[in-house]
Amino acid sequence: MAPTHTPDQIRALRAANPKARARDFAAMQGITEADLVAAYVGHGTTMIDAAPDALFPLIGNLGDVMALTRNESCVHERRGVYKDYHSGAHAAMVLGSEIDMRMFPSHWKFGFAVVETGEDGPKRSLQVFDAAGDAVHKVHLKPESDVAAFDALVAALRLPEQPDHLTLVPRAPVEGPKGDPARVADLRAEWQAMTDTHQFLRLTHRLKFNRLGANRMVGAPYAAPVARDAMTQVLHAAADQKIPLMIFVGNAGCIQIHGGLIEKVVPMGPWINVMDPRFNLHLRADHIAEVWRVTKPTQRGDAISVEAFDADGGLILQIFGYRKDAPPLAWDAFVKALPVLEAEMA
Structure with missing residues (x-):
């Protein structure tokens, strides 16, 4: 190009x-x-x-x-x-106490x-x-x-060659929700058998689902749609109630994670912002088309997340409860209380 x-x-x-x-x-x-x-x-x-x-x-x-x-x-x-870099041909990691990342080197x-x-x-x-x-x-x-x-x-x-122009390839389109209705029973069975959240992408890929397609088809108690403004509610509640979070934001090549409390949530036009001394988040709330409450079984108890998707079906961000030191009881209670959009479930 x-x-x-x-x-x-x-x-x-x-x-x-x-x-x-x-x-x-x-x-x-x-x-x-x-x-x-x-x-x-x-x-x-x-x-x-x-x-x-x-x-x-x-x-x-x-x-x-x-x-x-x-x-x-x-x-x-x-x-x-x-700190604490771990190499990997498919996925590499930085596991520092503040900078926590997953990198996919091919990108x-x-x-x-x-x-x-x-x-x-x-x-x-x-x-x-x-x-x-x-x-x-x-x-x-x-x-x-x-x-x-x-x-x-x-x-x-520094590379030996220093070109001031690039040869690029066309951007890959966002994959919309994908799933096989004939394999929903298999999806539910394998979802229920999960012992670690990292198993999720492997099982959905094997069954020909993607994340949003699986959320839409798996049904209760594993996934339920909630209001489009749920992410804003979550951020305000976490700041007000001092609920520690794990906030995942990424693209095809990198995922960056914040773990801990947030303090200052500031709406500005279409943006909802976290403006803390060492962590900032800037979220275009008007880009959110769907939000899902998702529950995945693990050996340490259910991992409950809130996940936001854009109109093309792309994942914008995920938020989990912070569970390094103790079960995220306040987070779990707040997210379970989010009202489900029954019309969309039907």
Whole structure:
């Protein structure tokens, strides 16, 4: 997929509109965010090895930074230090106390180290994109971060070739709800037999369902539709009642997780935001088309989640109760009390 603008044109257009968010600016110009970043290679931006096995041992040296993972409808920002990296060809992990991530390396295609001029001096970041040019994950340095470690990372991971334009592939369409009505009995039987939530995707894939298709077909007591504003209710209740959460936001290449309390929930137009000192969440509530209460059996008791999907059937975010130290009793009680949309169940 050839770019519609030359790098020179992209930089000129950006200079005329410097304040728009990068993602919004790229959309306005009909380019991808990766095209925008690549246009600055040689102008403060360096193309680097995007492989998690190359990146994460060095990212850990940066100290306290901000990790950002997003999809079209939700942004998850977490301050912390990247610790406890676990490699994996299909799935890799960072298991730090603050930055907790699952990465799928096949989607980590293009990596960049970016140095931009900011109001308070240089702004440094690491940005990774998939083959279609969509952002997979970003690391933003903060005043407390180690600039020397950033420079060392760039020197170590700089690629021999430094192109200022990319060859991208078309974005894969979102898979809508999928399921086989003839296999609903099998779905229910295997769902009931689960002992760990990680078994869910394997069993649905084997039975030719996806997440939303399975939610729609499995029935009570495993999944039930709730109001579209349930996510907003959940966030306000968690802040007000001090209910600790596990908040999962991701895209095809990365899932980022917040574990613990949230404090400050702020609606702003269509957005519902969590604005805490070390965790921010920005959710486009108007993008939510369906919300489901989902119960999965595990060896430690039922894992109960609230899951939001967009109009295409894509998963926006999931929230579970935080259960590291104790069963999430307050969470379970609140979610079980959410009224079910009986008309949709019928």
